[in-house]
Amino acid sequence: MSPPRPSEPRIAPLAAEDMDDRQRQLMEQVGLGGPTVNIFATLVRHPGLFRHWLPFGGKLLAGRLPARDRELLVLRTGWRCRSEYEWAQHVVVGRQAGLSDEEIARVAEGPDADGWDEGDRLLLVAADELHDDACITDATWAALAARYDEHQLVEVPMVVGHYHLVSFTLNSLGVPLEDGAERFPDGGA
Incomplete structure (x- = not known):
């Protein structure tokens, strides 16, 4: 079992009222149309990096792999990295891509699970x-x-590698889950 993740943010999400003009402009590019998601409100603290990371992540989300296949890769990566934040975000995206709740829960069991x-x-x-x-x-x-x-073959390791990067960052910075976010099944990895 891995050591516990930070129980509090090491770098807290930036409140909208504390953002400078550049950070606000970058957040507008995310276009969530609702409450700020903690990953973006945290990473925008480094505007130069955030500005270059967004298009790369967006390209992978709109890549050549079928969305359902991509989400299986992302969820398994989030699970293996013990990134509950990544898991929570991509449970939602995975459902939108056609994964059932039973399939999402089975991702935690791995490739040898029945079904x-x-x-x-x-x-x-x-x-x-x-x-x-x-x-x-x-x-x-x-x-x-x-x-x-x-093209799809190139994307397979790129997706897994990108979501390792994201999981490592989320875990290390202690990015907090949003209220009501999906937790790991059965208490986590």
Whole structure:
């Protein structure tokens, strides 16, 4: 079991009234149309980095991988990194992409859980291999290559790598969950 995550923010989300003009302008680009999400209100404290990170993350969210497949990769990465904030955000996105609540809960059990079809299991294996060894094995790559085109194949490790970066940052900064956010199933990893 990993050590506990910070119980309080190490760098707190920036309140809207405390943002300067540049930060407000960057937050407008996010276009949430509702309450500020803590990840953005925290990361906007570094406006230069935030400005360059947003388009990259947005490109992966609108990439060539089917949204459901991408969300399996993201959820498994959030689970393996023990990033409850990442998990909570992508439970919502995963549902929008067509994942059932039962499938989302099963992500925590991993690729060997009963009920996965071969394609879904393969994505979870790829995420685990990247997490454990920073490389997809030849066998897994060959199976992915039979399913995806070249652009999608590039996106698989990019998605997992990006959400490692995000999970590491969320965990280390102690970004707090929003009220009512989905918690890890059964108490977490």
